[in-house]
Amino acid sequence: MSNTRGKIIVVGAGIAGLSTAWALTRRGFAVEVFEQGPIPNPRATSYDEHRITRHAYGSLEGYAYLMPRAFALYEAMFRDIGARHFAPGSVVYFLRDAVDWYEPVSRSLTALGKGYRDIPLAKVPDLFPMIETKGLMRVVETEEGGMLFPIRILTDLTVWLGNQGVVFHSDARVSDIDPEAGTLHANGQTHRADRIVIAAGAWVNKLTPVVADAVVPSRQAVMYLAPPPELVKAWNEVPVLIDLGSESGTYTLPPKMGTRLKVGDHVFTRSGDADGDRIATEADVARLNKAARLAYRDFDRYQVLEKKICFYTVTRDHSEEFQVKPWGDKAWVVSACSGHGFKLGPLIGDGVAAAIAGEMSDADTVRLTAGRMSHAEAQALG
Numbered sequence: 001m002s003n004t005r006g007k008i009i010v011v012g013a014g015i016a017g018l019s020t021a022w023a024l025t026r027r028g029f030a031v032e033v034f035e036q037g038p039i040p041n042p043r044a045t046s047y048d049e050h051r052i053t054r055h056a057y058g059s060l061e062g063y064a065y066l067m068p069r070a071f072a073l074y075e076a077m078f079r080d081i082g083a084r085h086f087a088p089g090s091v092v093y094f095l096r097d098a099v100d101w102y103e104p105v106s107r108s109l110t111a112l113g114k115g116y117r118d119i120p121l122a123k124v125p126d127l128f129p130m131i132e133t134k135g136l137m138r139v140v141e142t143e144e145g146g147m148l149f150p151i152r153i154l155t156d157l158t159v160w161l162g163n164q165g166v167v168f169h170s171d172a173r174v175s176d177i178d179p180e181a182g183t184l185h186a187n188g189q190t191h192r193a194d195r196i197v198i199a200a201g202a203w204v205n206k207l208t209p210v211v212a213d214a215v216v217p218s219r220q221a222v223m224y225l226a227p228p229p230e231l232v233k234a235w236n237e238v239p240v241l242i243d244l245g246s247e248s249g250t251y252t253l254p255p256k257m258g259t260r261l262k263v264g265d266h267v268f269t270r271s272g273d274a275d276g277d278r279i280a281t282e283a284d285v286a287r288l289n290k291a292a293r294l295a296y297r298d299f300d301r302y303q304v305l306e307k308k309i310c311f312y313t314v315t316r317d318h319s320e321e322f323q324v325k326p327w328g329d330k331a332w333v334v335s336a337c338s339g340h341g342f343k344l345g346p347l348i349g350d351g352v353a354a355a356i357a358g359e360m361s362d363a364d365t366v367r368l369t370a371g372r373m374s375h376a377e378a379q380a381l382g
């Protein structure tokens with residue numbers, strides 16, 4: 001493919017930046033990627049062993065309707081990179097309080113034609129011997145989700161992009177972006193492009209004021225675990241498990257295809273600096289431990305293999321909408337929010353590339369990425 005449509009600089013080599021580079025490259029743009037660290041960067045939010053993908057979106061129904069397209073774009077990306085870094089499976093939800101989840105999920109999954117079913121509480125101890133049944137009100141299994149493998153995706157995508165002629169600048173921290181001139185500074189030099197896409201994750205507010213009122217970094221802890229010996233087999237067989245309570249809750253990825261058992265919690269700290277230390281203290285993991293003890297029997301018998309600090313970028317207003325906005329004449333800001341940025345990465349990148357290519361209006365791209373399209377509009381996108 002000849003690169004004749006103009007030069008685009010992408011700042012940030014996480015899933016948002018690399019997906020945007022992928023979608024632009026497929027459209028014939030010449031792309032350069034600037035990343036402040038190595039590529040992929042272990043300090044990036046995207047850098048982890050696994051991420052959940054699913055159609056069930058709770059009260060964020062607009063995103064549920066985008067999921068068929070998000071899955072399809074991942075398949076297109078997997079075809080390009082020549083590897084399907086995805087373990088399909090169901091996702092099982094354990095509802096402990098009256099959370100606003102079942103009704104919107106039931107509505108959106110029915111509209112999408114995706115299967116879901118209740119699991120009788122009496123069957124839980126046999127099917128999920130690790131689960132704490134105290135306080136459980138309902139268990140729902142949803143089909144057609146699974147686990148994505150981010151480190152492998154980022155690595156293979158970087159290789160593919162490089163082979164397509166994308167220029168990578170690693171250890172190149174960008175500053176002084178001028179969204180009208182299309183210029184930026186990195187490593188003592190000024191670079192110019194027809195468009196600049198800022199996909200800087202939890203560092204975004206250091207580069208642009210555009211989304212500063214809307215998003216904030218959030219320091220979170222996750223733990224990688226070895227289960228008690230009698231539960232190893234059961235953990236190897238279960239799908240992704242999500243525990244939903246009104247005040248706490250956990251998400252747990254089972255060991256699959258060489259990854260470790262991982263548990264995280266849903267409550268955002270809305271504090272911290274992504275440039276700061278990444279040492280997980282007792283205080284960092286205290287809330288996670290509390291939530292995990294509510295979700296799992298004998299949780300204190302699990303061996304902690306690693307405690308890890310990572311950063312979400314979350315909305316200040318709890319809406320969890322992606323903040324994707326044009327900035328000046330020549331820049332776009334892409335902030336992939338909270339717990340759904342990985343599964344939607346290619347969809348968001350494709351939306352921004354479509355706007356830059358003139359295939360979609362800026363306003364529609366903003367609405368698409370904010371999950372504000374109706375089911376019919378999302379279907380019309382293909």
Ligand SMILES: Cc1cc2nc3c(=O)[nH]c(=O)nc-3n(C[C@H](O)[C@H](O)[C@H](O)COP(=O)(O)OP(=O)(O)OC[C@H]3O[C@@H](n4cnc5c(N)ncnc54)[C@H](O)[C@@H]3O)c2cc1C
Binds near residue numbers: 034172199201220310
């Ligand atoms: C614990 C945890 C669990 C999650 N679970 C899920 C899940 O199950 N499913 C899901 O879909 N999503 C999940 N997410 C969310 C998802 O991982 C993120 O939304 C997504 O990875 C964000 O990608 P990004 O590209 O925007 O940011 P990042 O991956 O952080 O990439 C931004 C990049 O920009 C670079 N950068 C920043 N500033 C500069 C600069 N000035 N110059 C050059 N480079 C710069 C950074 O070094 C970084 O590499 C989870 C997030 C966390 C923290």
